[in-house]
Amino acid sequence: MTAEWRPVRQSRTHELVLERIEERVLAGELKAGDRLPPERELAPVLGVSRSALREALRVLETIGVLVAQPGRGPDAGARIVRNPDDALGRLLRLHFALGSYRLHDVLEARVVLERSSFEAAAEHASAQDLDEAEALLDRMREPGVGAADFNDLDTRFHVAIARSSGNQLTSTLTSAVRESVRPLILRALETAEDWPATAAALNAEHTELLRLVRAGKGAEAADLAEVHIRGFHGRLVDENAPTEQEQEREREQEEEGRAGADR
Template sequence: MAAEWRPVRQSRTHELVLESIEAQVLAGELKAGDRLPPERELAPALGVSRSALREALRVLETIGVLVAHAGRGADAGARIVRHPDDALGRLLRLHFALGSYSLENVLEARVTLERSSFEAAARSATDKDLAEAEEILTRLREPGLAAAEFNDLDTRFHVQVARGSGNDLTSTLTAAVRESVRPLILRALEAADDWPATAAALNDDHTELLRLVRAGEGAAAADLVERHIRGIHGTLVDEAAAGDGAA
């Protein structure tokens, strides 16, 4: 069924455009993969200016539910998508930087999410999930790996195991929470007195975590991932507390 577009009120116009598009999605009239009408058609159908429409579409791009391609042809225009991972990570990182959440909040959220995801992965992960996690772990073990690349791969490893839990929302939230502290964790890794030893110790945990998931030992994997997170992440919390005390 084609979506039906109705004019919206003029106050806070772009927000009302957002509400109209959201209503179409919630009603099932717009689904992932559907294209919005061209701006020249959609703006008058909604009774708004094209600038207000563009503002609303930019918001939808930012939150990861729409992608827009300029130009002409089959790929041109705006299309509804499902890309929540990057969008949630970006928003959470900004809110963390603005002080909306403390390091302690983020630490406890990570612990809760990853205990759940590793325990579930031990029950539900497929051979493909495990093979992809092993591939990431192989790259993490490469000698001479710089802290920045290690940090990226470390994030991918944890998110990959979360995907193996079979819960898409858990993996998305795990990625967002881990992404929110990526710069801080990178600084902690770069400040390590003995980076090769630090990387080796972290990889010992990664190796054992993957073994436990493969063996179906979910409770043990959950306990180890909590210790693993509280190690590097807990250090950041301690440093922040020490900084507050010094101030």
């Protein structure tokens, strides 16, 4: 197997290692479940140092396409996997925190994705899928549930509906977008003036959403999903809207960034 690997150029070594591995994935020569050769074998045939190889493997772990198991034995080493949900959620959360995306942009993305999810779930979701969503709602309705647990269950409910839609990409994107604003939504829940009333109102909408999906009323479920998201999430957008001075500063920074890129 190692004889099939070709050496890489030495400039930007770890990036070139990534390119080589990506080539093999795109060519179908590496698939989920396949193991990479041990570092001591792979580094020489690629013509790179083991430290450069490890750097490339760490990047692949971060983006959710590889898991490395240290030690010896049949389970040791690096293995190709498919785990995009956590990786995309982490990536979007960091970029949102850095200001790469506005809260309004995240809101609109959620609306588009979840309208699609709820409408498709009304047509494709199995009884087992919907029973699992119902179980999450039962836990959200429990007396005394705190904001942190509620936020976790809320996220899982929306992701469960997306998964039941039959579109894995929509499910992954829904999970990533919802995860990106999880800390902000949690802070809003924790600072709600009347937490029991807030939880009850959100649960009432969740309950109706699930009822519509069970009844196969996809268009109505999609409309209510948008109202639901624009309600609570929309208030976050209004509360966190930048001032005119902040908007002007953002425009100046964008112009400086474009000017730097042109140079």
